[in-house]
Amino acid sequence: MGDFLSSVPFIAIAISLASLYFSRKSWLQSNRPIITAFVSDHAKGNISTALNLVISNTGNRPATNVRLIASENDILRLIKPTAQAKRKKMILDCFQESAIIPILRNGEELSTCFGAITRNDTDENWMVNGAQIEIRVEYSDLDGRFYKSEMPLKIYSREGFAGGFWKEPSMG
Structure with a gap:
């Protein structure tokens, strides 16, 4: 019984250290930048939709050195082969x-x-509607911890994501 009682403080210290470790690990996971990338509507008309690539930090800490990575072949799957070279370059430059x-x-x-x-298939239609690729997002936090995430990037209009949406009535 005496041996057990003498080991209780060591067990308590071990449990306290484990608790400290897991508390710190949990704090680091919940207090970090969380970066997402997605395609969003910039302007929508009755014939065409201009698109933006949006990078968002939904975490609660700043992110540094945020970079999007995808292979050129994958990126080109998002762009119509008939698109002008300067337009292809504009999309490739994002990566x-x-x-x-x-x-x-x-x-x-x-x-x-x-x-x-x-x-319709005009010169202004230079992205492949519905095309999707996997991209990697790499970034760090202010303390130099490195993160990377893989996520899908899809070319589509977010408003009416399933193909339709209600228009607001015009006041006029």
Whole structure:
């Protein structure tokens, strides 16, 4: 009985250290940047929709050196082969190292133009409506911890994501 009582303080210390470890680990997981990337409508008309690529930090800490990564072949699956070279380059540039976002504040969203889709096959219809690829998002926090996430990136109009939506009545 004496041996057991003398080991109780060591057991208590071990439990306290384990609790401290798991508390710190949980704190780090819940207090970090969380970065997502998605395609969103910029402007929508009755014939075409201009699209933006949006990078959002929904976490509660700033993110640093945010970068989107995808293979060129995958990115080209989002773009119609008939698109002008300058338009293809504009989309490919979003995934280049030069497009790194140095700091993205918590709660902040940044966007860049990301093509257009139309109802008919015109020169302005240069993205493949419904095309989807997997991308990787890499970033750090202010303390230098590195994160990476893989997520889908789909070309579609978010308003009416299943193909239709109600228009607001015009006041006129």
